Amino acid sequence: MSLKFINAKRIEGLDRNVWIEFTKLAADPSVVNLGQGLPDISPPSYVKEELSKVALINSLNQYTRGFGHPPLVKALSCLYEKFYQKEINPNKEILVTVGAYGSLFNAIQGLIDEGDEVIITIPFYDCYEPMVRMAGATPVFIPLRSKPVDGKKWSSSDWTLDPQELESKFNSKTKAIILNTPHNPIGKVYTKEELQVIADLCIKYDTLCISDEVYEWLVYTGNKHLKIATFPGMWERTVTIGSAGKTFSVTGWKLGWTIGPNHLIKHLQTVQQNTVYTCATPLQEALAQALWIDIKRMDDPECYFNSLPKELEVKRDRMVRLLESVGLKPIVPDGGYFIIADVSLLDADLSDMKNDEPYDYKFVKWMTKNKKLSAIPVSAFCNSESKPQFEKFVRFCFIKKDSTLDAAEEIIKAWSKPKS
Numbered sequence: 096m097s098l099k100f101i102n103a104k105r106i107e108g109l110d111r112n113v114w115i116e117f118t119k120l121a122a123d124p125s126v127v128n129l130g131q132g133l134p135d136i137s138p139p140s141y142v143k144e145e146l147s148k149v150a151l152i153n154s155l156n157q158y159t160r161g162f163g164h165p166p167l168v169k170a171l172s173c174l175y176e177k178f179y180q181k182e183i184n185p186n187k188e189i190l191v192t193v194g195a196y197g198s199l200f201n202a203i204q205g206l207i208d209e210g211d212e213v214i215i216t217i218p219f220y221d222c223y224e225p226m227v228r229m230a231g232a233t234p235v236f237i238p239l240r241s242k243p244v245d246g247k248k249w250s251s252s253d254w255t256l257d258p259q260e261l262e263s264k265f266n267s268k269t270k271a272i273i274l275n276t277p278h279n280p281i282g283k284v285y286t287k288e289e290l291q292v293i294a295d296l297c298i299k300y301d302t303l304c305i306s307d308e309v310y311e312w313l314v315y316t317g318n319k320h321l322k323i324a325t326f327p328g329m330w331e332r333t334v335t336i337g338s339a340g341k342t343f344s345v346t347g348w349k350l351g352w353t354i355g356p357n358h359l360i361k362h363l364q365t366v367q368q369n370t371v372y373t374c375a376t377p378l379q380e381a382l383a384q385a386l387w388i389d390i391k392r393m394d395d396p397e398c399y400f401n402s403l404p405k406e407l408e409v410k411r412d413r414m415v416r417l418l419e420s421v422g423l424k425p426i427v428p429d430g431g432y433f434i435i436a437d438v439s440l441l442d443a444d445l446s447d448m449k450n451d452e453p454y455d456y457k458f459v460k461w462m463t464k465n466k467k468l469s470a471i472p473v474s475a476f477c478n479s480e481s482k483p484q485f486e487k488f489v490r491f492c493f494i495k496k497d498s499t500l501d502a503a504e505e506i507i508k509a510w511s512k513p514k515s
């Protein structure tokens with residue numbers, strides 16, 4: 096084989112991907128898919144209607160402004176000004192990208208250099224580590240650790256960062272920390288005090304914060320999503336990432352956005368103008384119109400930012416009851432639409448599975464094949480050293496129709512029945 100066929104060094108060792116592997120397995124129509132974060136509920140009707148309207152307008156089928164379609168950045172600035180309590184310049188402080196993936200890519204390529212260190216909490220959304228490595232930087236990991244919860248429900252809020260351990264990860268090479276709140280896969284919603292610890296360290300060590308807040312609207316009773324960029328001294332060093340896919344349950348639209356000060360956003364714009372250049376115009380226009388509908392009724396229970404978490408909280412509670420009914424102890428999420436549980440208690444016979452994989456990879460493959468139920472192994476959200484700590488956990492997605500959850504319930508309940 097020609098040496099010229101060899102991969103670029105920057106992608107060495109990054110060829111395996113959990114979504115590619117497990118989405119393929121779950122594609123069998125007989126499988127009930129609680130794997131990838133893919134809503135099978137209908138997106139709001141007005142979101143779909145706006146998209147069907149724009150295709151009829153000739154000019155909206157052509158390229159638009161590269162850094163974000165003007166009506167969309169205007170709608171986003173209007174939406175977020177309420178939360179940042181400051182004006183947000185639609186052209187200089189917002190960048191619209193290809194999903195939150197695109198935002199993460201632009202931020203990491205635009206701001207992180209060879210030799211830099213980037214702090215990542217374990218478990219983490221799986222693309223953080225390869226993106227940091229592709230930029231030539233070194234990821235520095237810190238685990239979320241759980242306190243003991245004997246006898247009581249296990250909550251995502253039991254998982255915390257140790258402030259001293261966190262400080263030990265910062266040094267003069269630290270360029271950024273990647274924060275994810277609400278958290279995927281644990282569902283943790285960082286509190287004001289926890290965010291203050293991170294903000295203080297970012298300021299003390301003159302570090303940037305890349306804040307992935309794609310599940311920002313999806314927080315459950317008793318919790319509040321807070322933006323670290325609004326903490327004193329943090330706006331100037333934070334880029335905050337959002338996603339249309341998560342906001343309106345339209346993951347296939349693949350539109351995301353980054354908000355931050357122009358002195359950071361301009362570097363992300365440089366990456367964008369030399370890579371994807373611009374995002375799909377009809378989707379951006381439809382998203383802008385849909386956002387206006389909800390911006391005008393933010394305090395109304397009908398507003399999707401209020402109604403979706405209410406709808407999901409019922410599904411979350413149903414999943415908790417279901418998993419508990421078969422003897423599992425799920426970690427009850429305070430936000431997001433995933434729930435994780437230690438499945439080793441189900442005592443599945445994995446002896447036929449290939450032995451060179453973490454327990455959760457074998458378990459999910461076995462469950463998909465034998466029980467026709469799919470999920471995602473949590474060790475996919477870990478670096479290689481920390482996989483053993485999480486390999487007994489799998490992640491179930493609950494942004495699903497009741498009929499899908501009924502089917503999952505039937506499978507899980509039948510499984511746990513003693514064989515007659």
Ligand SMILES: Cc1ncc(COP(=O)(O)O)c(C=O)c1O
Pocket residue numbers: 132193194195196197220275279307309337338339340341346349350351
């Ligand atoms: C934490 C987190 N960040 C980023 C993304 C990517 O979002 P998008 O589909 O908008 O690219 C996801 C998708 O699941 C996610 O869970």
